[in-house]
Amino acid sequence: MQLQQLASLLAASRIVGDGTVDCRGIGADSRRVHQGDLFLCLPGFTVDGHDYAQQAVASGAAALVVERELNVPVPQLIVKDARYAMAVLADYMFDSPSRRMRMIGVTGTNGKTTITYLIEKILNDAGVNTGLIGTIQMRYGGRSYPMSGTTPESVELQRYLGNMAEQGVQCCAMEVSSHALEQGRVKGTDFRTAIFTNLTQDHLDYHNTMEEYRAAKGLLFSRLGNTFSRDASDSKYAVLNADDPASSYFQAITAAQVITYGVEKKSDVQASHIAVGAKGTSFHVSTFKGDTDIVLRMVGKFNVYNALAAITAALLEGVALADIKYSLESIAGVDGRVEPVDAGQPFAVIVDYAHTPDGLENVLRTVKEFAVGKVWCVFGCGGDRDRTKRPLMGKIAAQYSDHAFITSDNPRTEDPEAILKDIEQGLIDEGIPAERYELITDRRAAIHKAVEMASPDDVVLIAGKGHETYQLIGKTVHEFDDRIVAKEAIRGLSK
Numbered sequence: 001m002q003l004q005q006l007a008s009l010l011a012a013s014r015i016v017g018d019g020t021v022d023c024r025g026i027g028a029d030s031r032r033v034h035q036g037d038l039f040l041c042l043p044g045f046t047v048d049g050h051d052y053a054q055q056a057v058a059s060g061a062a063a064l065v066v067e068r069e070l071n072v073p074v075p076q077l078i079v080k081d082a083r084y085a086m087a088v089l090a091d092y093m094f095d096s097p098s099r100r101m102r103m104i105g106v107t108g109t110n111g112k113t114t115i116t117y118l119i120e121k122i123l124n125d126a127g128v129n130t131g132l133i134g135t136i137q138m139r140y141g142g143r144s145y146p147m148s149g150t151t152p153e154s155v156e157l158q159r160y161l162g163n164m165a166e167q168g169v170q171c172c173a174m175e176v177s178s179h180a181l182e183q184g185r186v187k188g189t190d191f192r193t194a195i196f197t198n199l200t201q202d203h204l205d206y207h208n209t210m211e212e213y214r215a216a217k218g219l220l221f222s223r224l225g226n227t228f229s230r231d232a233s234d235s236k237y238a239v240l241n242a243d244d245p246a247s248s249y250f251q252a253i254t255a256a257q258v259i260t261y262g263v264e265k266k267s268d269v270q271a272s273h274i275a276v277g278a279k280g281t282s283f284h285v286s287t288f289k290g291d292t293d294i295v296l297r298m299v300g301k302f303n304v305y306n307a308l309a310a311i312t313a314a315l316l317e318g319v320a321l322a323d324i325k326y327s328l329e330s331i332a333g334v335d336g337r338v339e340p341v342d343a344g345q346p347f348a349v350i351v352d353y354a355h356t357p358d359g360l361e362n363v364l365r366t367v368k369e370f371a372v373g374k375v376w377c378v379f380g381c382g383g384d385r386d387r388t389k390r391p392l393m394g395k396i397a398a399q400y401s402d403h404a405f406i407t408s409d410n411p412r413t414e415d416p417e418a419i420l421k422d423i424e425q426g427l428i429d430e431g432i433p434a435e436r437y438e439l440i441t442d443r444r445a446a447i448h449k450a451v452e453m454a455s456p457d458d459v460v461l462i463a464g465k466g467h468e469t470y471q472l473i474g475k476t477v478h479e480f481d482d483r484i485v486a487k488e489a490i491r492g493l494s495k
C-alpha cells in the first residue's frame, strides 16, 4: 500500500519524501518491525516512540508516521496525533474487519471477562462461529492465544480481528477496558452491541477521579450508533445495568437503542427470586422474548448480573431464550473466578480474581453467605496501580472475613512491604484488632498459613490473581499459580 494512499485518509497530514513508497505492514514497536513496515512513532507515557525511529529504520521500516519531522532516510507522514492515525490506518490496512463481523464490546469495572465467556458459550452452542478477546486469552477457530493485557492496542486489535474475519468468525465478544477507550485502542471498531457491567472504584492512578473514569467508559456508548439504520440487523444496542447509577449517564450520551438489565430497578431483562447457594445460583428471568428459570453453576449474586448481561446480548443476536438457558446452565464457571480448589481437604478453598474493593466485597459476601465455619481471606493489591483502593480493600477484607492474610499481589516496581502497609492502614483506621489479621509479604507463605489454620467447614478465599500463572515482582516474572500453591499447601497438611 502506498504511503500517499494512506495519507489520503488523514486530512491535515503531510508527506516528507517519496509518497509512492510501499508499506507492507504496520507497527508501533521498534523491537517488532518487519522489512517494509510503516512504523508509527507514538509519544508514550514512559518513553517517546520517536526516539526509536532510527532503530525501526535499521530493522527495515519503509516509512514512518511521526508527529514531528525527524532526520531519517525514509519517507515520513507527519500527523497531528499518531495514536489516532494508528487506529485509522490499522482499520484500513486490515480491511475494516469489525465491519465484517458482529462486535460485542463489554466495559465496566468488574464482570467483563465473565460476560464475554458466557456470551461465547451461548453463541457457540447456537452454532455461531465466535471470537473472544480479553484478559485471559484470545480464542477463535478452536485455538487459544495468550494476551498481555485486556484490550490490545489498535494495530494488534485490527490484525487479530482481520485474522478472525478470514477464518469466518461471525461474532466477536471482547472486553473493552477504560485504558483502551481513553487511549483510542478501539477507535474505528464498529461495535453492534456495547455492554456496561458496573462502575466502582479502580484505576484512579490512571483516571484520577471517578468522573474521569466514568467518562472513559462512556466513550464506548457515545461512539455507538449516531445514525439509525433501516435494516434491523444493523441496529446498535447499549446494554446497561439498570441498578448502577452510571447507566443514566451512558443512556444520555448514546444514540443507540438502550436495553436494560437488572434486579432491583425495573428492566427489560429482569431477574427475580434469586437464591444463592454454595454450589450455584438460581433465579427467574423475564425478558422481551419470554420468561424462564435458570440454575447457574456459578455462585454469587453478581453472577446473576453477568448472566443477565449475557442473556440480553444473546437475545439481541437472535438466540432463543430456551437455548440460552441450556447454555448458561451447562457452563461450570470461568477460569480463576470463584474457582474451587479441591485436593480432598475437609474445608473449602476458593481462588478468585477480585482485585477491586467492590469485587472483594461481592465475593466475600457470597462466601460468607454459605460458609458454615470461619472465612479466611488471603489477598493483596497490585503495585503501580491505584493506591487509594488499598485501605478500602483492607477494611472490606476485615469486615467480611474472620481473619485476613494481607500479602503481595503483583508488586511490580513498588516496595511489597509498603503496599501491605497501605492496605493495613484501612484496618487500623477501622479499629480492627491486630489479632484479626496478619501481614505476610510472601504470597506462598500466606497461602500455606491460611490453609494450615483452616478447620473443617471453613472457607479459605484466595483473591486477586485468579487465572494468573505468574507473579510480577520488580520487572521479573515468576511462575506462580494460586491454585497450584493452594494444592501444594493442602497436600502438605497430611505430611
Ligand SMILES: CC(=O)N[C@H]1[C@@H](OP(=O)(O)OP(=O)(O)OC[C@H]2O[C@@H](n3ccc(=O)[nH]c3=O)[C@H](O)[C@@H]2O)O[C@H](CO)[C@@H](O)[C@@H]1O[C@H](C)C(=O)N[C@@H](C)C(=O)N[C@H](CCC(=O)O)C(=O)O
Binding pocket: 028, 029, 030, 031, 041, 042, 043, 044, 045, 046, 047, 048, 049, 050, 052, 148, 149, 150, 151, 152, 153, 177, 178, 179, 180
Ligand atoms: C498506561 C498504559 O496503558 N500504557 C500503555 C501504553 O504505554 P506507553 O504509552 O507508556 O508506551 P511506552 O512504553 O511509553 O512506549 C511508547 C511507544 O514506544 C514504543 N517503543 C518502546 C520501547 C522500544 O524499545 N521501542 C519502541 O518502539 C512502544 O511500542 C510505544 O509505541 O501503550 C503501550 C503500547 O500499546 C501499552 O503496552 C501500555 O500498557 C501498559 C503495559 C499497561 O500496563 N497497561 C495497563 C494499565 C492496561 O492497559 N490495562 C488494561 C486493563 C485494565 C482493566 O482491567 O480494567 C488493558 O486493557 O490491558
Ligand SMILES: Nc1ncnc2c1ncn2[C@@H]1O[C@H](COP(=O)(O)OP(=O)(O)OP(=O)(O)O)[C@@H](O)[C@H]1O
Binding pocket: 108, 109, 110, 111, 112, 113, 114, 115, 135, 150, 175, 197, 198, 302, 303, 305, 306, 336, 337, 338, 352, 353, 354, 355, 358, 359, 360, 362, 363, 466
Ligand atoms: N458483575 C460483577 N460485579 C461485581 N463483581 C464482580 C462481577 N463479576 C465478577 N466480579 C468479581 O470481579 C472479579 C473479576 O471478574 P472478571 O474477571 O469477570 O472482571 P473483569 O471486568 O474482566 O476484570 P478486569 O478488569 O481485570 O479485566 C471476579 O473474580 C469476581 O470476584
Ligand SMILES: N[C@H](CCC[C@H](N)C(=O)O)C(=O)O
Binding pocket: 150, 355, 381, 382, 383, 385, 409, 410, 464, 465, 468
Ligand atoms: N486489569 C487489572 C488486573 C489486576 C490484577 C491484579 N492481580 C494486579 O496485578 O493488580 C489491572 O491491570 O489493574
Ligand SMILES: [Mg+2]
Binding pocket: 112, 113, 114, 134, 135, 136, 150, 175
Ligand atoms: Mg477482564
